[in-house]
């Protein structure tokens with residue numbers, strides 16, 4: 001059964017400068033479509049990874065799923081309840097407790113003046129739940145010590161702080177955790193430990209993850225399905241195996257080819273080629289065509305729709321014609 005069902009999700013931001021619109025009458029508003037007509041489903045107890053470059057709309061989707069942002073149009077169904085159209089506040093409240101979010105920066109998302117005990121127990125205490133021994137139990141589950149309950153966030157390393165965030169997210173026994181780049185602020189060696197912990201906890205607690213990352217290699221081993229976003233649209237969706245061996249979209253191939261090359265300082269050596277277009281004025285037809293090695297006339301004229309392909313879905317006029325550099 002699907003825990004999450006996203007249908008035709010769209011979010012437009014008004015990025016006009018109000019003062020300019022006041023000075024110049026009838027100046028058209030500048031509208032930025034951050035997410036456009038995105039649909040996907042996440043079956044219970046599985047991990048769906050959303051991957052794309054900066055600005056592709058990943059965080060905007062994550063925020064709409066947890067209810068931090070309202071969609072311009074489309075639907076977000078969690079556990080059979082459409083959070084966009086549901087009017088019963090009690091039902092929405094029940095669903096919201098089933099959803100937690102973990103952010104990229106573990107320090108910014110932990111109150112520096114609170115002890116770990118209060119940070120972890122707060123979501124449960126706020127609902128009048130029983131917090132006896134809760135923080136101690138969760139600390140042990142995330143690989144920290146129960147003796148740490150009286151410490152403050154600054155007394156932990158980056159990786160440990162992200163473990164605290166995981167413990168806090170688990171406190172209210174959620175069904176779905178939306179993870180927005182949870183390991184990208186961490187050292188590479190610590191990243192793997194936190195990812196392994198999250199995979200283990202998924203099995204133990206029967207969790208479902210929506211995992212957001214700009215890095216395909218991070219999600220390769222933990223995702224059941226990967227959705228590739230480009231300029232707010234889903235351009236490919238497939239299992240990690242299919243995606244890495246036979247990417248159907250040239251953008252996916254570009255991301256794979258650019259993936260894990262790090263220099264001695266852990267910086268990406270080879271970013272994907274070409275510039276990301278202006279999202280306020282995206283290219284006509286397929287938004288990827290100015291960067292695409294396979295582009296032909298049809299690509300600048302007609303936007304390809306997402307179609308079933310090789311067990312997944314792809315939006316490309318030349319689906320399946322790509323070759324990975326590494327495979328050449």
Ligand SMILES: Nc1ncnc2c1ncn2[C@@H]1O[C@H](COP(=O)(O)OP(=O)(O)OP(=O)(O)O)[C@@H](O)[C@H]1O
Nearest residue numbers: 013015032034053054055056057058059060061279
């Ligand atoms: N509150 C906002 N107001 C105006 N524009 C926004 C807002 N939030 C996001 N955007 C724009 O929407 C687009 C998608 O942003 P989003 O943060 O969802 O992308 P992302 O893929 O998560 O990128 P990153 O990895 O850099 O966070 C970007 O062009 C961004 O500038």
